[in-house]
Amino acid sequence: MFGVTILGNNSAVPAFDRHPTSQVLTMPNRKFLIDCGEGTQIQLINYKIRRSKISHIFISHLHGDHYFGLVGLLNSFALLGRYQDLHVVAPPALQQILQLQFAAADTQLSYPLHFHAIQQPGYLLTVGEVEVSCFKTDHRIECFGFVFREKKRPRRINPDAVKEHNIHYSWFENLQMGKDYTAPDGTLIKNEILTFEAPKGKTYAFCADTKYDESFIPDIKGADMIYHETTYLENFKDQAIKRFHSTSKQAAAIAKKAGVKKLLIGHFSSRYDELNEFEKEAREIFPNTELALEGVCYMLP
Amino acid sequence: MFGVTILGNNSAVPAFDRHPTSQVLTMPNRKFLIDCGEGTQIQLINYKIRRSKISHIFISHLHGDHYFGLVGLLNSFALLGRYQDLHVVAPPALQQILQLQFAAADTQLSYPLHFHAIQQPGYLLTVGEVEVSCFKTDHRIECFGFVFREKKRPRRINPDAVKEHNIHYSWFENLQMGKDYTAPDGTLIKNEILTFEAPKGKTYAFCADTKYDESFIPDIKGADMIYHETTYLENFKDQAIKRFHSTSKQAAAIAKKAGVKKLLIGHFSSRYDELNEFEKEAREIFPNTELALEGVCYMLP
Structure with missing residues (x-):
């Protein structure tokens, strides 16, 4: 089993019962959390995801809709008596933000928390059979995408x-x-x-928040599934450029050029109630596209 | 109109679809927000409360379930183009926490944000016809209750x-x-x-998180309505003492000794699914008690 469960698929401001970005990557024996917008801990409860199985949390960048739920989740882990190690992989500035908040509340965590500051693009770490690396995207502030690659499995x-x-x-x-x-x-x-023959290891890439950017195509080339943001429909292309975001067709173009098998799209702007048009526009360029809907688990093909 | 709408009534860890502490105080022409747990901005949307009318936000203490939703709300205000001044009244350490998070995201607020650090108990500020003061409660970290007193109205x-x-x-x-x-x-x-004769001004007191503490009775004496936490039922009295929280009967005893007109109880522990017992126990001592239920507006009598 190698799948991605969507906890939040909306951009900056919550709307239409959609939440800010968060995803759970489920692999054999472990779970990773990717981004952690406000309310993620409540979404984990809503979708009955076993929080104790989450060993690593990856934060792409420090816009609030991608991490404001983290400190609450870490805090609740402690209140619930978690004892398993937890690793947070994130831009360096997050560490002081967390430390200040723990100090203000006189919080004693019940578990070992390991903070891994992302220093540069490239290899990050290996967890069991999964190798994680990161790449830069083109966003208003420093932002990283992540690649989760299962190493060759045993024959x-x-x-x-x-x-x-x-x-x-x-x-x-x-x-x-x-x-x-x-x-x-x-x-x-x-x-x-x-x-x-060993079953082939699978690869998932999370492309975070980004403008249309071909520079990271080599990083995600041939992945089984990628997630790429589509904040806007095609007619808001100018807005997308101005705000360092992407349109439906731009995400699809990246998926096509990178030769991936499947494309998940999300991070929808609060200006859109209906989402079908996103799927329609993207599929014109890349047919194997799916909307990232909250609560749904998308299996790697 | 002088009423309190409950946005969150649960203690530390969210459970049973109950949220962490937040309340909206609605007065003629203005709204105050009291505490701002994670997800408050979503609760404001759920209950259709006009966010632009909120002029002041009061934070009682820096345990996460009372303020982790603040930075997200301030951020969303900016994304929504708010222009009205906003005042945050809170323990001093919150200012740096907010500043670090704004700096990490390169956030430029669209509105003037005024931070008022609470230095000591007593008078805080006057907004229109409402005078706000604070008092210390007995909690694990420094914690303040708030008194909102309408000054004498015009004849x-x-x-x-x-x-x-x-x-x-x-x-x-x-x-x-x-x-x-x-x-x-x-x-x-x-x-x-x-x-x-001028209609009498009304008084609401928010007693924050606290152990049973008679020392603040003079501050809330004769109030029209108070909110007092009841994290536990009476049989968990020892737990309440240990964790610096109160029981149903302790909250009721404070209300009775302070001679207030009405008591609202909340901050229920996640160990309780059913809440009726809280009301029952409190009413044995103070009959005019109501459960603080989310989405309900309680009018001052």
């Missing part, structure tokens, strides 16, 4: 073949890593005979 | 009497202020003949 044991060659299970881990097997009589048995 | 003109004595309307303001009238022939006409 799968061929049960008939290992039985036929009488291989002890203590050797299976070596086989899964791709090693050939040498039998007691010296015969070499090629790994391809004993295992099946 | 009401007796239309028959002013007609009979042929008094020009340019003199009415003097009469409303209580002055006697001297006729052109030198006759003194007493003010009581020309006007009716």
